[in-house]
Amino acid sequence: MNIDKIKGDERLPKHMGIIIDGNGRWAKSRGLPRSAGHKVGADNLKKQIEFLFDLGVKNLSLYCFSSENWKRPEQEVDYLMQLFDEMLDEYKRDYLDRDVKIIISGDLTDERLPLNVRTKAVDLIETTKNRTGNILNLCINYGGRQEILKAVNELVKLGEEVDENTFEKHLYTYGMLPLDFIIRTSGEKRSSNFLPWQATYSEWEFPKKCWPAFTKRDMIKAIKSFMSRNRRFGGLNKNETKKHN
Numbered sequence: 001m002n003i004d005k006i007k008g009d010e011r012l013p014k015h016m017g018i019i020i021d022g023n024g025r026w027a028k029s030r031g032l033p034r035s036a037g038h039k040v041g042a043d044n045l046k047k048q049i050e051f052l053f054d055l056g057v058k059n060l061s062l063y064c065f066s067s068e069n070w071k072r073p074e075q076e077v078d079y080l081m082q083l084f085d086e087m088l089d090e091y092k093r094d095y096l097d098r099d100v101k102i103i104i105s106g107d108l109t110d111e112r113l114p115l116n117v118r119t120k121a122v123d124l125i126e127t128t129k130n131r132t133g134n135i136l137n138l139c140i141n142y143g144g145r146q147e148i149l150k151a152v153n154e155l156v157k158l159g160e161e162v163d164e165n166t167f168e169k170h171l172y173t174y175g176m177l178p179l180d181f182i183i184r185t186s187g188e189k190r191s192s193n194f195l196p197w198q199a200t201y202s203e204w205e206f207p208k209k210c211w212p213a214f215t216k217r218d219m220i221k222a223i224k225s226f227m228s229r230n231r232r233f234g235g236l237n238k239n240e241t242k243k244h245n
């Protein structure tokens, strides 16, 4: 794996989304409890974030807990909340002296979230808000439809006419680069309410491996696929725009 070849390449995704999926299945296939999959998944996430920022991906959006994940058994939800609590402490420590702004997409006013998680999340956002380097967007208690409705309700209160730019100011991701690439592990091919507004022109990749088993090599392979694609945004290729035939 020659990472140096693509490090800093201008064709790298600028804002990458990851739908972390398959933690439970990974654990089950090894005779382990689902929580073990979430733990190994969280450890892998830390490594992959480092790797991607180091590679030159500027912004990351990570789907950690959806607004629909409350439907899971209480024990699993409790375990995930405990994991987020620990993750927020670790990220605060790890990113203390780094130029990384951390934002959280999702409803942090929701009282189903443990108070510790809400307080630590707000603290982390506050501590890193003036940083101008990488952006790490943790999607926790996030739902795309809910995000759009949040924006609509805020705009209705303002009572002004809306265009795409003013609308985007009311999304959690305001200030991030356009979401150009999304990976969903575990072979599932759906978006599950992940960043619907932002993903309209994203490229997608659906590797089969479950997230805890997803390696840096797998990541490079997915990114290389993105880099080889031809993105047209409804237009034509550069060499086709010159003449009409």
Ligand code: IPE
Residues within 6 Å of the ligand: 020, 021, 022, 023, 024, 025, 026, 064, 065, 066, 069, 080, 186
């Ligand atoms: C992703 O893994 C983590 C979360 C959604 C929180 P899953 O827990 O969805 O794992 P599978 O899909 O059941 O294997």
Ligand code: IPE
Residues within 6 Å of the ligand: 019, 020, 021, 022, 063, 064, 065, 066, 069, 188, 190, 192
């Ligand atoms: C999507 O995964 C949510 C996160 C990755 C946090 P799910 O495992 O919850 O999605 P579905 O239920 O398979 O659509």
Ligand code: MG
Residues within 6 Å of the ligand: 021, 022, 023
């Ligand atoms: Mg899943």
